[in-house]
Amino acid sequence: MKQFKVAAVPGDGIGPEVIDAGVEVLQAVAATEPGFALDFEHFPWGGDYYRAHGEMMPEDGVDTLRAFDAILFGSAGDPKIPDHVTLWGLRLKICQTLDQYANVRPARLLPGITGPLANVGSEELDWVIVRENSEGEYAGAGGRVHVGLPEEVGLDVAIFTRPGVERIQRFAFELARSRPRKKLTLVTKSNAQRHGMVFWDSIFERIRGDYPDVETDKMLVDAMTTRMVLDPKSLDTIVATNLHADVLSDLAAALTGSLGIAPTGNLRPERDMPSMFEPIHGSAFDITGKGVANPIGTFWSSAMLLDHLGERAAAGRLMAAIERVTAEGNVLPRDLGGKATTREVTDAVLSSLSRGN
Ligand code: ATP
Ligand code: MG
Numbered sequence: 573m574k575q576f577k578v579a580a581v582p583g584d585g586i587g588p589e590v591i592d593a594g595v596e597v598l599q600a601v602a603a604t605e606p607g608f609a610l611d612f613e614h615f616p617w618g619g620d621y622y623r624a625h626g627e628m629m630p631e632d633g634v635d636t637l638r639a640f641d642a643i644l645f646g647s648a649g650d651p652k653i654p655d656h657v658t659l660w661g662l663r664l665k666i667c668q669t670l671d672q673y674a675n676v677r678p679a680r681l682l683p684g685i686t687g688p689l690a691n692v693g694s695e696e697l698d699w700v701i702v703r704e705n706s707e708g709e710y711a712g713a714g715g716r717v718h719v720g721l722p723e724e725v726g727l728d729v730a731i732f733t734r735p736g737v738e739r740i741q742r743f744a745f746e747l748a749r750s751r752p753r754k755k756l757t758l759v760t761k762s763n764a765q766r767h768g769m770v771f772w773d774s775i776f777e778r779i780r781g782d783y784p785d786v787e788t789d790k791m792l793v794d795a796m797t798t799r800m801v802l803d804p805k806s807l808d809t810i811v812a813t814n815l816h817a818d819v820l821s822d823l824a825a826a827l828t829g830s831l832g833i834a835p836t837g838n839l840r841p842e843r844d845m846p847s848m849f850e851p852i853h854g855s856a857f858d859i860t861g862k863g864v865a866n867p868i869g870t871f872w873s874s875a876m877l878l879d880h881l882g883e884r885a886a887a888g889r890l891m892a893a894i895e896r897v898t899a900e901g902n903v904l905p906r907d908l909g910g911k912a913t914t915r916e917v918t919d920a921v922l923s924s925l926s927r928g929n
Pocket of ligand 1: 586833853854855856857866
């Protein structure tokens with residue numbers, strides 16, 4: 573039997589609440605699968621760790637994570653600690669050190685969920701956004717000159733490298749190819765940004781010849797927001813830069829009902845280092861400790877984790893269990909218009925899992 577080691581990093585705010593639920597559900601899936609077992613280890617890193625130790629995680633924290641098959645992450649963010657400290661000190665540090673360059677964000681209307689778009693059902697809105705996760709606008713390059721003077725300048729420099737752009741685009745082509753519609757949309761802003769964005773377009777033009785079975789099109793990011801709202805069914809797999817895909821995936825999450833549902837994987841496709849899975853929502857301190865956080869984003873991320881480990885059947889069973897709960901519609905969390913607590917939604921998914929066996 574395969575034994576997978578999974579690191580759980582709950583983080584801050586509602587992170588621990590949804591990760592507890594996620595670990596419980598993953599254990600329940602593994603318990604009924606004869607082929608593999610999951611061995612969890614918890615790492616209490618984040619805001620409280622920072623207050624005690626002056627850093628979000630230990631110096632050798634990422635090295636510790638290297639020994640795991642996958643990471644399940646909650647949320648990093650604390651109202652009393654600056655965002656750049658919480659983000660760069662934990663989540664981004666893990667993503668960057670483990671070179672998890674492909675951020676994959678499925679966006680689909682789950683059965684029974686009504687999004688804000690009238691007359692759009694699950695068949696019409698089924699996307700995967702592929703976000704470049706290692707360079708670009710968030711490379712951290714730039715600076716400030718003439719600080720405090722009238723001529724002060726602030727610079728954020730986006731860095732796009734040929735290997736970096738090629739690997740994310742090829743990843744997106746492979747993903748598009750694996751989906752029924754085999755369709756990939758490239759999003760850039762090459763009319764206004766004449767260097768890096770034109771570079772993205774030209775690499776896309778060149779490598780798409782290697783994927784003749786994948787239908788392609790190109791959109792400017794501003795026009796893309798309109799198309800996502802007005803013509804969602806014309807889209808399938810989408811590839812964009814770090815910044816553009818960040819913005820588009822929040823829009824996508826809203827169009828699929830709630831931030832509380834949306835999952836993501838920070839993938840290391842080569843599998844020589846672990847990938848990390850997390851709900852896309854933040855630490856949501858406004859509802860922390862109330863037991864009402866929607867755990868579905870974590871459950872869906874957990875299904876992605878199983879899929880990445882190669883446990884396709886188990887991933888499919890977990891997704892089916894989640895979808896039975898949303899389709900029945902009688903146990904929904906508050907952000908989806910219901911009244912159920914985190915505990916009740918978790919129990920509903922556990923019971924749905926056992927019915928599905
Ligand atoms: P961070 O700074 O960590 O990104 P945030 O509070 O700015 O946190 P989110 O955590 O993404 O942003 O939350 C935005 C809003 O969505 C909040 O009102 C929050 O209560 C709600 N929300 C986010 N996640 C969930 C969830 N899992 N269940 C229910 N509501 C949620
Ligand atoms: Mg936020």
